[in-house]
Amino acid sequence: xxxxxxxxxxxxxxxxxxxxxxxxxxxxxxxxxxxxxxxxxxxxxxxxxxxxxxxxxxxxxxxxxxxxxxxxxxxxxxxxxxxxxxxxxxxxxxxxxxxxxxxxxxxxxxxxxxxxxxxxxxxxxxxxxxxxxxxxxxxxxxxxxxxxxxxxxxxxxxxxxxxxxxxxxxxxxxxxxxxxxxxxxxxxxxxxxxxxxxxxxxxxxxxxxxxxxxxxxxxxxxxxxxxxxxxxxxxxxxxxxxxxxxxxxxxxxxxxxxxxxxxxxxxxxxxxxxxxxxxxxxxxxxxxxxxxxxxxxxxxxxxxxxxxxxxxxxxxxxxxxxxxxxxxxxxxxxxxxxxxxxxxxxxxxxxxxxxxxxxxxxxxxxxxxxxxxxxx
Amino acid sequence: xxxxxxxxxxxxxxxxxxxxxxxxxxxxxxxxxxxxxxxxxxxxxxxxxxxxxxxxxxxxxxxxxxxxxxxxxxxxxxxxxxxxxxxxxxxxxxxxxxxxxxxxxxxxxxxxxxxxxxxxxxxxxxxxxxxxxxxxxxxxxxxxxxxxxxxxxxxxxxxxxxxxxxxxxxxxxxxxxxxxxxxxxxxxxxxxxxxxxxxxxxxxxxxxxxxxxxxxxxxxxxxxxxxxxxxxxxxxxxxxxxxxxxxxxxxxxxxxxxxxxxxxxxxxxxxxxxxxxxxxxxxxxxxxxxxxxxxxxxxxxxxxxxxxxxxxxxxxxxxxxx
Numbered sequence: 001x002x003x004x005x006x007x008x009x010x011x012x013x014x015x016x017x018x019x020x021x022x023x024x025x026x027x028x029x030x031x032x033x034x035x036x037x038x039x040x041x042x043x044x045x046x047x048x049x050x051x052x053x054x055x056x057x058x059x060x061x062x063x064x065x066x067x068x069x070x071x072x073x074x075x076x077x078x079x080x081x082x083x084x085x086x087x088x089x090x091x092x093x094x095x096x097x098x099x100x101x102x103x104x105x106x107x108x109x110x111x112x113x114x115x116x117x118x119x120x121x122x123x124x125x126x127x128x129x130x131x132x133x134x135x136x137x138x139x140x141x142x143x144x145x146x147x148x149x150x151x152x153x154x155x156x157x158x159x160x161x162x163x164x165x166x167x168x169x170x171x172x173x174x175x176x177x178x179x180x181x182x183x184x185x186x187x188x189x190x191x192x193x194x195x196x197x198x199x200x201x202x203x204x205x206x207x208x209x210x211x212x213x214x215x216x217x218x219x220x221x222x223x224x225x226x227x228x229x230x231x232x233x234x235x236x237x238x239x240x241x242x243x244x245x246x247x248x249x250x251x252x253x254x255x256x257x258x259x260x261x262x263x264x265x266x267x268x269x270x271x272x273x274x275x276x277x278x279x280x281x282x283x284x285x286x287x288x289x290x291x292x293x294x295x296x297x298x299x300x301x302x303x304x305x306x307x308x309x310x311x312x313x314x315x316x317x318x319x320x321x322x323x324x325x326x327x328x329x330x331x332x333x334x335x336x337x338x339x340x341x342x343x344x345x346x347x348x349x350x351x352x353x354x355x356x357x358x359x360x361x362x363x364x365x366x367x368x369x370x371x372x373x374x375x376x
Numbered sequence: 377x378x379x380x381x382x383x384x385x386x387x388x389x390x391x392x393x394x395x396x397x398x399x400x401x402x403x404x405x406x407x408x409x410x411x412x413x414x415x416x417x418x419x420x421x422x423x424x425x426x427x428x429x430x431x432x433x434x435x436x437x438x439x440x441x442x443x444x445x446x447x448x449x450x451x452x453x454x455x456x457x458x459x460x461x462x463x464x465x466x467x468x469x470x471x472x473x474x475x476x477x478x479x480x481x482x483x484x485x486x487x488x489x490x491x492x493x494x495x496x497x498x499x500x501x502x503x504x505x506x507x508x509x510x511x512x513x514x515x516x517x518x519x520x521x522x523x524x525x526x527x528x529x530x531x532x533x534x535x536x537x538x539x540x541x542x543x544x545x546x547x548x549x550x551x552x553x554x555x556x557x558x559x560x561x562x563x564x565x566x567x568x569x570x571x572x573x574x575x576x577x578x579x580x581x582x583x584x585x586x587x588x589x590x591x592x593x594x595x596x597x598x599x600x601x602x603x604x605x606x607x608x609x610x611x612x613x614x615x616x617x618x619x620x621x622x623x624x625x626x627x628x629x630x631x632x633x634x635x636x637x638x639x640x641x642x643x644x645x646x647x648x649x650x651x652x653x654x655x656x657x658x659x660x661x662x663x664x665x666x667x668x669x670x671x672x673x674x675x676x677x678x679x680x681x682x683x684x685x686x687x688x689x690x691x692x693x694x695x696x697x698x
Contacts, residue, residue: 144379193380193381194381195381195384222381225384225387226380302396306396306397307400309398309400342401342402345428
């Protein structure tokens with residue numbers, strides 16, 4: 001019945017974006033010195049939310065570059081953003097790598113992304129692409145399939161990664177030998193659709209990737225919320241597991257999969273599992289059932305989790321890097337602005353917060369890297 | 377395809393019971409959405425609705441249909457509800473599972489849902505051409521002055537009251553048929569509502585050219601389309617319904633469910649509501665049953681929410697079109 005009381009408070013708003021301006025070939029005089037500033041403004045485009053100006057900028061940039069002499073240093077000193085169809089260099093000057101092709105006498109980008117140069121090989125790393133694993137990456141994945149001695153794990157990559165039975169920590173002792181009985185009860189460790197927290201172990205020659213969970217902190221993720229973002233937005237740092245100061249645990253997988261849970265509940269759960277495994281009557285073949293009182297999460301914690309989740313999706317909308325500090329920035333800002341956690345979905349507030357963030361970005365940029373150490 | 381583990385599903389379920397969902401909304405909070413109309417230039421009418429990640433694009437194309445045999449199929453074919461043809465296509469870009477024939481069932485389900493929403497004769501009868509013109513009079517255009525034509529035409533306008541069908545050009549022979557084609561570009565739950573909202577907006581945006589039917593010598597009929605591109609007819613969408621989907625998760629139900637919530641739903645009720653808060657259609661989905669008291673609660677909620685959305689929608693659509 002309480003539904004009816006709430007009904008009067010429903011607020012639904014419809015936003016109709018202004019009509020998009022058509023792309024225009026503006027014929028402004030080309031200014032070579034102004035080039036760099038324009039590139040910067042391209043990079044910031046999403047932050048500003050100022051689309052209309054920006055489209056003109058991009059077009060302008062292309063026109064200018066076509067008629068320009070290529071200066072190696074200027075091109076590669078900073079990671080430059082290119083758009084599809086943009087000329088990178090003349091043919092023969094560089095070798096073409098991924099994301100580029102030869103068109104006439106020039107090397108042209110085929111995707112939107114940053115230029116990557118290794119010796120004479122040029123490739124464009126797309127901003128919005130699937131995850132590509134490297135050894136040591138900390139990721140979150142979802143089990144898709146169980147085959148003999150291995151699990152297949154979806155990690156937002158082109159193909160499913162492999163988690164071998166020998167690459168997991170079996171419950172009850174790290175040193176325990178793997179028997180054929182373990183092979184028969186693989187479903188008692190991980191079943192389909194379970195989320196796992198893992199690390200990339202090895203990239204095989206045929207392109208398949210093996211991951212492992214052989215560390216206390218890795219393993220199955222339970223009782224929390226899963227969300228996903230563009231992988232290139234996750235900042236690579238020493239660690240990807242954070243206890244945020246608001247009492248929320250966040251795992252930012254480099255593959256763009258994110259796990260959000262309540263710290264206190266997770267701690268209790270961990271303790272319970274460890275206690276259970278130490279019991280003499282422990283039998284790994286019986287799947288552990290976590291009692292309900294450990295699973296329950298208070299309303300306040302849920303609100304915090306929701307706020308963190310919405311902060312992350314807000315950062316994604318603004319195409320800003322997602323790391324502990326940026327999440328907390330949005331989180332605190334939203335509290336300061338007296339917003340409810342659901343208000344972070346409101347386009348107007350999103351715009352406001354993004355504006356504040358983009359203006360404050362330069363002041364806080366320097367101490368960005370320090371925070372990696374204070375995470376845990 | 378997005379999957380969900382039992383523990384995540386439990387997390388969402390508990391959240392629903394606690395009246396705080398994973399994105400901070402309560403059970404009866406609707407996400408804010410965006411409507412754009414008139415995006416497709418070559419369609420008679422179009423609209424795009426973006427509800428969080430869910431994105432649907434609807435185009436309306438008006439075509440003249442000739443009904444051949446008056447006696448046999450007159451009743452069915454000239455029926456107003458047959459004058460709207462719905463089709464929905466879920467793009468593989470929304471989800472890899474839609475690739476190939478993967479979306480076939482869902483496409484049919486969504487299209488049928490829309491068809492049912494618009495099927496009630498009263499709903500359709502109210503969807504009138506605002507300026508219907510049925511003129512089967514012989515005209516000698518060459519001899520007549522333009523200005524005189526205009527005045528003549530105005531006097532020729534036959535109001536709809538006498539006619540059973542607003543889409544008729546020549547009663548029992550030629551009718552307008554509106555092909556409503558929807559594309560689901562991205563999906564983050566609540567497709568039903570998004571589609572119905574997009575369809576309604578597209579119909580509001582629809583402009584049908586003024587057509588004059590001219591009786592030739594041997595009973596043949598030719599059409600004359602008005603030269604002026606501005607000289608068009610629009611539809612009145614005052615009574616066109618939208619649907620509100622209520623998803624039951626655990627013991628409670630929510631509106632405007634996300635994809636993750638839809639993965640752990642028990643049952644679903646889609647209620648069509650028009651601006652007079654009349655119920656226009658009800659459809660139940662999902663595997664579990666619903667008890668009568670819940671259904672009543674759901675319908676009441678749907679009515680309130682539906683009318684609210686419709687009010688705001690009409691206001692916004694008016695703003696866009698001016």
